[in-house]
Amino acid sequence: MMLVNGRQQDDVAALDRGLLYGDGLFETIRFVDGAAPLWTRHMQRLAQGCGRLRLPAPDAALLLREARAATQGMADAVLRITLTRGVGARGYATPAAPQPTRIVAAFAMPEVAVAAYRDGVRLHLCETRLAVQPLLAGIKHLNRLEQVLARAEWNDPAIAEGLLCDLHGNAISATAANLFAVIDGVPVTPRVDRCGVAGVLRAELLAVLPQAQVRDLPLAECLAAGELFLSSSVRGILPVQAVGDRVFAPGPVARTMQAHWRGLGFPMEQA
Template sequence: MFWRDGEIIEKVSVSDRSFQYGDGCFTTILTKHGNIMLWQKHVARMNTALKVLQIPQPNWSVVHEQLTSVALTTPLAGLKIHVSRGCGGRGYSPSVESGPIVTISCFPYPPHYLSWREEGLSLMLCKTQLGLNPLLAGIKHNNRLEQILMKAEIEQTRFDDGLALDLNDNVVETSMANVFWVSEGKVYTPTLANSGVAGVMRAEVIEALKHLQIKCYEDEYSLSALLSADEIFVSNCILGVAPVKKIEEAALPIGRVTRRIQEYLDQC
């Protein structure tokens, strides 16, 4: 479903700036029996991205109504909100003739996510490295070419996902999730000051750790720091929290802290 200036439209023009330049942002949301989870936090996330991109905010009340109308009523499913700056003339100028354009869609819950949550997932080390871009770091803008190249690597292997480093060889995230690890009872996660996506579930995990009185540190970390961890887990809003059972050929245990965070978030 697409709409612009409150009016539903059937097609997105070839001059749409997201199509032309990736000029916009998006978020994906978990639903339970048609109920939208963490709505206000997704709105805050989108508003942060829209402010950086200098795109006007849509009417979020209207967006919520439309999302509710299309959400699947199954126990678990997903929604996606995509915002484009709109349609404009040729070139990089952000001036648009009309916009922003909001696209919403629903999708079934990926069934393998349930087994990943229980049994863990395997990670490879991607050769594709994330560029350094502090201006856009953290936001989920519509240009995801780095992730597409990572996914192309992963799909040529038997691994479930891939670990991404930046150009300085610091750990950032996976192709689809934020990453955390536990060493001596403390939790570590990469800073996203220069690259990566700050997921809504990442923020939920950090808040959960505060309630569980487990210290969490954010900084730049090398791959060796991650590989020396006692346990590793990943997070995103559709998957939730899932343990990592293997990186390349190194097997990992499913740890107590990972299970505690899963249990805490499932009760929220």
């Protein structure tokens, strides 16, 4: 089901600023049996993004009612909330009194192979680099062209994701997941205050990994790590099996975080 401003439909105005300029935000939320274990973290990030873009923040209670309506009858669903600045006059100037467009849409959870959780996934090392823009870093704004171009770099079904670096050669993330490396036994995740997205599962893992470091992660150091894994609020914890020719094995930190993911209430085959 798809709701636009609370009404069941699947189209928006041609002059919506989300369509014209990518002027808006989105959240992708996993629902299991009508519950979203990471809902509060998603709402916190959405509110932060609204503040950054100077968008009127939607009512979280209203969003939850619409989310439950959209996912009704779905045992395992992916819900996307899209918020745009709405329709405006031609040009970049923002409307004096914006009327945001709110889209709540539910989709069936895509299948993730059991082997991906058990054995890990292969990554393509992307040539596309993430540009530095601190104002937009961390939030899930609608402009995802960097990720689109990065994802277009491979079509091998054996490769599940791509590893993205910034312009300075630091590893940042996958195209649709955050990155963790374990270096000398210490979990490290790249800082995302200059580019990249501050994932809600990343935030959850940082809360339960007090020893974790958030810092620059040069690509060479990343590829020399003892273990790598991805975190995604939809797919959970995916160990990295290989980045190009560099081979890894699922490690104890990834396994512990997979157990934490299951403990939150998300289904996952035993790794």
